[in-house]
Amino acid sequence: MNKKIRDFIFNFFIVIFVVATTLLSLYASGYKFNLKRPIDFNRVLVRTGMIDIETEPKNASIYLNGELQPTPSLELFKKEHLKTPAQIRNIIPGEYNISLEKDGYWPYQEKINVHSGQTTVLENINLYKSSNPSLRTITKENSDRENILISEDNKYIYLKDSKEIINLKTQEKRDILNDLENLENYEPKWCNNNMLFIDGYFFSPTNQENDLDYVSLIGKNASHWRFDEDSNRIYYKNNNSLNYFDISDKEVYTIINDTNFLDYFPEENYIFLVLKKEDNNYYLSKYSLEENRIIKEISLPKNANYSFRGEDDNPYLSLFDNQNNTLYFINKEEIDKGTRKISFLNDWQWLDDYTLLYINDWEVNIFNLKNGDKYLINRFSEILNNIILNKSENYIIVTSQQNIRVIDLKNNYNTKLLETETIHSPVLDTENNYLYFWSKLKEGSGVYRIEVK
Numbered sequence: 006m007n008k009k010i011r012d013f014i015f016n017f018f019i020v021i022f023v024v025a026t027t028l029l030s031l032y033a034s035g036y037k038f039n040l041k042r043p044i045d046f047n048r049v050l051v052r053t054g055m056i057d058i059e060t061e062p063k064n065a066s067i068y069l070n071g072e073l074q075p076t077p078s079l080e081l082f083k084k085e086h087l088k089t090p091a092q093i094r095n096i097i098p099g100e101y102n103i104s105l106e107k108d109g110y111w112p113y114q115e116k117i118n119v120h121s122g123q124t125t126v127l128e129n130i131n132l133y134k135s136s137n138p139s140l141r142t143i144t145k146e147n148s149d150r151e152n153i154l155i156s157e158d159n160k161y162i163y164l165k166d167s168k169e170i171i172n173l174k175t176q177e178k179r180d181i182l183n184d185l186e187n188l189e190n191y192e193p194k195w196c197n198n199n200m201l202f203i204d205g206y207f208f209s210p211t212n213q214e215n216d217l218d219y220v221s222l223i224g225k226n227a228s229h230w231r232f233d234e235d236s237n238r239i240y241y242k243n244n245n246s247l248n249y250f251d252i253s254d255k256e257v258y259t260i261i262n263d264t265n266f267l268d269y270f271p272e273e274n275y276i277f278l279v280l281k282k283e284d285n286n287y288y289l290s291k292y293s294l295e296e297n298r299i300i301k302e303i304s305l306p307k308n309a310n311y312s313f314r315g316e317d318d319n320p321y322l323s324l325f326d327n328q329n330n331t332l333y334f335i336n337k338e339e340i341d342k343g344t345r346k347i348s349f350l351n352d353w354q355w356l357d358d359y360t361l362l363y364i365n366d367w368e369v370n371i372f373n374l375k376n377g378d379k380y381l382i383n384r385f386s387e388i389l390n391n392i393i394l395n396k397s398e399n400y401i402i403v404t405s406q407q408n409i410r411v412i413d414l415k416n417n418y419n420t421k422l423l424e425t426e427t428i429h430s431p432v433l434d435t436e437n438n439y440l441y442f443w444s445k446l447k448e449g450s451g452v453y454r455i456e457v458k
């Protein structure tokens with residue numbers, strides 16, 4: 006080999022070294038050649054961006070524009086792929102379709118923009134279970150629906166139409182039909198001690214011997230029953246008088262006599278009443294139990310049918326006009342400052358003391374009572390019937406007649422969990438993330454369960 010050839014080879018490797026070193030330096034500094042067609046010669050060399058992804062649960066596969074993202078490796082034939090949490094580096098700036106997929110879960114899909122020299126962060130992405138509904142209990146074959154109420158500790162459900170208590174763990178039933186055969190329009194309430202209160206009766210979900218009957222003490226003519234756990238009082242209406250039975254001293258006390266009231270709501274030392282007076286106008290009154298008198302009163306719109314939908318620990322009264330599908334909010338401390346309202350709503354949940362989540366036909370909205378702001382979370386192509394909040398997991402369930410969806414409140418992303426012929430009366434086990442609902446599926450008419458997370 007003569008000197009000219011040796012010099013050529015030496016210079017060739019010098020050039021290769023310089024080029025390779027330059028390319029590696031550019032790559033390490035976040036630059037990359039953009040050779041996508043049509044080629045833009047003004048952007049052949051661009052500074053790249055990065056995507057940082059976290060999911061719950063972890064180990065979701067990452068697809069970018071439909072391509073599974075490989076794990077960076079010097080081994081040419083290594084076929085491992087990125088799993089969350091992960092960082093995808095040296096991405097040419099632009100718009101991308103990202104998909105996160107994991108066996109047993111619905112995929113998460115989103116359009117994102119990657120910017121030069123910046124990190125696009127996708128954190129706390131929740132993936133939701135993809136599971137078939139399982140039948141928990143059969144209900145009446147001729148029933149068109151069933152109304153379900155879940156206990157405070159998520160261990161029992163009450164079927165209002167069938168008048169049965171179901172143990173969600175063992176599937177054991179307790180039939181209380183005989184005790185309630187004369188009751189038609191009533192509102193059951195699960196108490197904190199797991200007793201079910203229904204119009205003067207307390208039912209134990211497991212043992213009939215623990216039942217308590219206050220109807221025999223108060224009388225069968227009583228109606229409009231309410232149990233206030235804080236004061237340990239049973240409130241009820243008897244003709245035109247409002248009374249309460251004090252469980253502690255076993256005494257009956259009359260609050261108001263000869264008053265035409267539509268509904269009432271007790272809280273601590275006050276009773277809120279909707280009164281209809283001789284002028285045929287409606288009034289909201291705040292009655293003091295200590296002073297034995299009405300201390301504040303405001304007028305309400307006419308041509309309405311009012312009922313309280315109260316939250317014990319909320320600073321606002323929720324007064325619903327069933328005739329016009331309108332919800333009125335009244336500050337309990339300052340009812341004389343008037344009402345605020347939302348019209349044409351189907352269902353609602355309190356996110357906190359001042360923030361309401363609600364659905365009206367096709368839309369899911371948020372309303373802040375402090376500043377009056379309203380904004381849209383999501384809009385669908387079908388009428389929505391129910392909204393359920395899981396505050397600790399930061400998601401809501403919305404259902405229509407045929408679909409169940411979950412909306413993540415951190416990013417408003419919605420996932421369809423189930424589509425079927427009929428969905429009615431969904432309730433959520435917030436501790437275990439199980440959704441129970443009544444439906445007619447191939448296994449029969451009954452209460453079904455799907456896992457949300």
